Amino acid sequence: MPKITVEWPAGQLDPRRVFDLEQPRIEGMPIHPSHRPGYLYALHRRHNDTYGQDGPRSSASGMIVCMEHSGTHIDALCHQAGDLTLFGDVPVDAATQTSKGFTQRGVEEIPPIVAPGVLLDMAGHLGADALEPGYAVTAAELQDCSTRQRVTVEAGDVVLVRTGNERHWGDTERYLAGSGMAADASRWVADRGVLAVGADNMAWDVIGPRDPELGCTLPGHLLLLARHGIYIIENLRLAELAAARQYRFLFICTPLKFVGATGSPVRPIAVVPE
Amino acid sequence: MPKITVEWPAGQLDPRRVFDLEQPRIEGMPIHPSHRPGYLYALHRRHNDTYGQDGPRSSASGMIVCMEHSGTHIDALCHQAGDLTLFGDVPVDAATQTSKGFTQRGVEEIPPIVAPGVLLDMAGHLGADALEPGYAVTAAELQDCSTRQRVTVEAGDVVLVRTGNERHWGDTERYLAGSGMAADASRWVADRGVLAVGADNMAWDVIGPRDPELGCTLPGHLLLLARHGIYIIENLRLAELAAARQYRFLFICTPLKFVGATGSPVRPIAVVPE
């Protein structure tokens, strides 16, 4: 297994070693119905407004309105509860859940993530450009894929699963109808003690079906966030990493500390071996 | 000079090696008057709303309204113009400046920053908890400080200057009245070909005075962003890094790709040597 080394000041890092896993943020990008309208940006201060009043210099700036769960983002632990209990037996009550967010398990508690990352290219493994709508990836498939890729998922890893759904980013309806993880796939990563998971789809889980055992939809959200304290990263760009057959890398993701919020837009990167 | 190595899969990174340089984001944090009201977060979807409708699972989420230049953030090159020209001779006109932001030099053009970082602890160097309001740090002081700290600022570096202003984060009026860089300090870093600069104040520059030579306020904004294409990072937390006397580190900062925006909130980190 290759070692990934980032070393200074022995010269600059070759930018070809850095993969950008964030989707660009534009109005109209796919958004889960619960988080509509998702994202908007308005430029209101323009250079011409004040040009001439301060020598040659002028400024421009704008305003962002967004849901935490828009675009490429990470879910904080407070985003999900099981029987009104957050991870670590924190009850959902007036002390923890307020109009300005959560006083525990908010996104500001996520430390900067600088961890070993592994990509499981499930679309590649199953020989598909993108898995079919509603396709539920199983634990066995994750295991087989990791075996074929000769990678082992270990405690502390960040596991990214490529479903190929990313290619439908431009088509909200198709993107939302995409594939995802079965409940046992979430159990499989939880059993390995991973730090976080991510995928190139809206919800990690398949959207829609109810898991018969847990009795809820999006079972991975319950299992990972509420029961195991494992973060979920959604709407990742993974095609370039897969095309380069880079399955092991240094994964870096720094959620913004919106105090009390249930998630944060992020721009994760993968730094690959030389 | 120490080498900074981040290596995988040779075990987990000691979290004590990672310094978090972002201020937590809360309503009422200091904001430049041009960017009021800065930031707000409202939790509207609560766990109790749907609990019982989907087995044990429930969700919560909220909405963020913020200016790009709120809290710890990076300035995109389009944020500043010199004689209505952006860096690289890009004119400010209807083709480049639109209601949804800039079609060139937007924040989405900033690559993930993974670069050698250097801290110049100016407050420590001058023996102050925090530099006086309005104090303008000069090129000579930056040079002296780097000499005393035995660090050399080199091309491609990210240079962070600690003024001590961070300690006034809880007091908007005092924070905004803080110290910053003189125009020649910006020239000094530009001459060295740095990739980006940052400080623990609102504007890198001293806010207020007009530079006689350039004929404008905030001369560093004109020099760095518009003339040299050097990014500016503001409202950094640098006290912990200085207290640990960590002057050389791996600097990581991943601006969100808000397409067309003039900046992005960021959570930069410094990874220090073992």
Next chain:
Amino acid sequence: MPKITVEWPAGQLDPRRVFDLEQPRIEGMPIHPSHRPGYLYALHRRHNDTYGQDGPRSSASGMIVCMEHSGTHIDALCHQAGDLTLFGDVPVDAATQTSKGFTQRGVEEIPPIVAPGVLLDMAGHLGADALEPGYAVTAAELQDCSTRQRVTVEAGDVVLVRTGNERHWGDTERYLAGSGMAADASRWVADRGVLAVGADNMAWDVIGPRDPELGCTLPGHLLLLARHGIYIIENLRLAELAAARQYRFLFICTPLKFVGATGSPVRPIAVVPE
């Protein structure tokens, strides 16, 4: 022609005499593409949050994000320019057009409207539930309709035209594809010196076609707002008024004084004779 009298303190006004012309405001209501996402409301402060801390009393409140031109609204004169000139030869320049809105012709300049109103029920006149998509109502049709309804449009009137498009409010695509006024219909009302016009569609004008004479789309916007200083009210509910065959009424509309804004959501009412 009946007189409309509102008289106090001679007893309460019969609520059946008041017609509410505003569409309810909900997320997902039809919006012109230029004004997406239109409208959202988030309740974040809830009664339970503080209940018990202040005796029996508790409060709840939320946040509104909206474009001025969402839902039932009025256009301010600054919304439209002809050759970069606002109504009354006001140039569009850095003095009049700022990041915080217009310094002249903003919506705050519209006085409270308490004026004689007239409804021209064009759908009824043409024997249709709703005019066909793209149908352009002509001046001749307005004239014929007013003749048949035995109403005369006079200076100072507010003229409301019912196209029947209101019935498609629940279907954004169909609603936007609706009917509207031809350029000469706008000229007809302008020639009569009306104070304001309104319709049960998104834009008064037909959306889409370019007027050959004026060389622009939405010719009524140019003619009425920029050239004649006549306000336009959009997305009205007119079906109830038409069903009651109330063609003459007291029209009341009080735009909010969002200083500098280009329009305002409104709730116009019609008070009909006893």
Next chain:
Amino acid sequence: MPKITVEWPAGQLDPRRVFDLEQPRIEGMPIHPSHRPGYLYALHRRHNDTYGQDGPRSSASGMIVCMEHSGTHIDALCHQAGDLTLFGDVPVDAATQTSKGFTQRGVEEIPPIVAPGVLLDMAGHLGADALEPGYAVTAAELQDCSTRQRVTVEAGDVVLVRTGNERHWGDTERYLAGSGMAADASRWVADRGVLAVGADNMAWDVIGPRDPELGCTLPGHLLLLARHGIYIIENLRLAELAAARQYRFLFICTPLKFVGATGSPVRPIAVVPE
């Protein structure tokens, strides 16, 4: 007592008979701390952006972010609860209180208000430009004032009380520290069966003190909204009406139907007798 008659089509209404009771909306206007930051408007679409693409015509528009309780506004009944019960024995629970607002007692349930209005000029009555900070107007004072003004408050009336606080609108701290109604003043208006009340201050009530009998602050909010179903209108402009000694008028106020919201910005007007 004079009759107030508004009659059409007997000619235009003299604009001097219409008093505008709304404060202009600008960033930085006084706001209750619970509703910060209150209000902002950003113009992002400008005329120059598209000029030349559509003949002589061009458009401009912006975005509003506001709390329902910013500026001159009306409180919906769901804004306040007594022992977690809304007016009319509606319980505050998951069925009535949702992330998108209330399913009962929301602001959309307020009918257009066209009702007899009465102004009690308490500042004038007590011979003050403005009542002192914290001054609590009593029922006896309302009674005395109405007697002196020779007006009778009757069922269905909208009662506006002028405290003079309006003159401090430009000074948030002073404005918030202003005077208001004592609990028994709210009882006095409730006993008379009024439709709505309003004042030229932030909260009708005095902000701060706890009412010993009810055990809560802002007792009028509990009494009027939660117990009697009487709307409260805040931050009114009443000085012009008082200066004109117009104590009886036709009061018109049309809250926007933000479905589920706890209030609405409004522009109330008073139409006075000829």
